[in-house]
Amino acid sequence: MEPKPNGRYSPRLIHAPTELQAGRILAEIGVDPYGIRAMLPKMRSLLIALDDVECRVANILKQEMLASGGDAAVHRDSVACAKPSTDALIMGTPKQIRRLAEKLAAQPFGLSGLSRRLIEILENSECTDYLLRTGSREMTLGKTTAVMGILNVTPDSFSDGGKFPTVDAAVLCGCRMAEAGADFIDVGGESSRPGADPVPIDVELARVLPVIEALHACVEVPISIDTTKAEVARRALAAGAEIVNDISAMTCDPAMPALMAESGAAVVLMHMRGLPKTMQSTLPEYRSLPGDVVLYLRERLEAAQTAGIGFDRIIVDPGFGFGKSRGDNLALLDGLAELRMLGRPILAGVSRKSFVRQITGDALTASSEGTAAAIAAAAMNGAAIVRVHDVPAARKVVAIIDALTRART
Template identity: 50%
Template sequence: MTAPIPIATITCGARTLELGPRTLIMGIVNVTPDSFSDGGHFFSRERAVAQAIQLVEEGADILDIGGESTRPFSDAVSESEELDRVLPVIEGLSSRVSVPISIDTTKASVARQAVAAGATLINDVSALRMDPQMAATAAQCRVPLILMHMKGTPKTMQVDPVYEDLIADIKAFLANAVHMAVKAGVDRSAIILDPGIGFGKTIHHNLKIIRNLGRFHDLHAPLLIGPSRKMFIRQLLKKPGAKEMDPLGTEVARGTQAAVAAAAMQGVHMVRVHDVARTRITLAIVNAITSGVIP
């Protein structure tokens, strides 16, 4: 049974996104040397800009530009290094693409300068916990804010994550993050929530989150989910005794699309993925089935 999808409208600069009639696609551009699935592939400005433009051509509704890896056990990078990575890419894209650009960062200063360079949305995987100025920055910049659940930090999140009540705990965390953002001046209607697949969760946690995405709708915010190439997919597909699966492999790509389809069937508003072309095909069919939206 599919979950009803609440309709929402998000304003990103001069562009307005309608969330609900169909599941939107956020295309990932990692300007990093060490992201788990594509680290180093788009580390230069030219390659990152070219990749982003290709993702738009393939159907991305939003581009998410990040300069700091959040893979499990990763180390943070300095503010200056992160700025050096993302600002040239955002500046190179702002006049060349017709879709909103999101800055994936936990640092308020990076978010502020990225918005000045052309980004119109902030994606904070720490949900305001790593920089106390982030909420005020989003409010001052007047851009939508994505708040994601993560247990701990990227360095520690996969060290035996335990929950008293998984869904209730995540919902309470996100509700508190929303409260902090609104208190700082962020427009309540400009907040998007992400339950944080793979961020401080076991394989069973991730599967339970996807099965229960409909339970997050009573937080009254659009939902984003990022299952793309995540470890739980590789764990499910890995044959006993086989070596670790390549995140860029065909089987992992197919597994990602299964997770995307399941999430869309549960009423998620947006999926964050590396492979936009395959995702567009998956969602064209799922959206036609669930809501009659025919491309």
């Protein structure tokens, strides 16, 4: 037997971010099943941020977390209530945070609502599979990373504008995407690149309807229509689309929520500040990323449900490149997993985005390696769907990520 380095014992750090990984490690040690069940909740720690909390509430949170073995970080002046409010960071295992939620349910100061939110976060953070209903089918997302192929039939899209001069050329490309393994095909007839002007409804319809009708006859994967206009969405759904990818999260056209509720189609709700024409000219200042994105998408999720759209018909998109700086996009990509608290599949569109090319120094037509790296990061950090221009390349990237993820479980 080889001698152990540094004496008899050789400790090492274990990386077990999932409950399945942690359980496997305990089983390999020989822990009995009862012990595994008891230990698993202790092996995972969560950080939950709260903004602008009344100091009296912050003190309650800290006291209750300390009592359960966890903690809560608050401003140093909040204990004496020397300031009206503070940000807070709750730190603890899921069991400790659930215990906190149970205690808060009977507390004053609106803490029963916070209790419900904490339980929701705990349940959603454990979710790995998502049921998606489109009106025509049901599918489960999350087991592997799905690929959405981008099919822009526009003259001015930032990457592939004017690439398909005829309907036949666009349809052929869509069919090839499906053959290459695309799980969705997203058809767009209006460019949303920075600085783009909106196009009239009749122009957008003339671009997308013939393509969707022909694709619907020759591919079996769901077709998505990339539009903010309810009339375009209505006609596209009638032509065979099953998903509406609305970059405005149904805020541009007041008729969109009712249409989506009536149609039974699925919808993508995306975060964007401003409009494509001006969104990158004067960038907004975010208080925190991805925190601000999470809060916005939660509001839009609730608005969609209030309008009658089923929770299982919604996909969320953080909106890479839409009203965000290079640093904003990187922070969003790094913290993408935080969107899992919303309980819906995450769509990430990082393909050929300018922040990728700014880092690599590549021209638009030579950004394949940077795009591949960004897609890999998105898939590793929680994206259930990646929206891409190059389907064959993306399929290879996510195959590696999915193999790694399955190896962990």
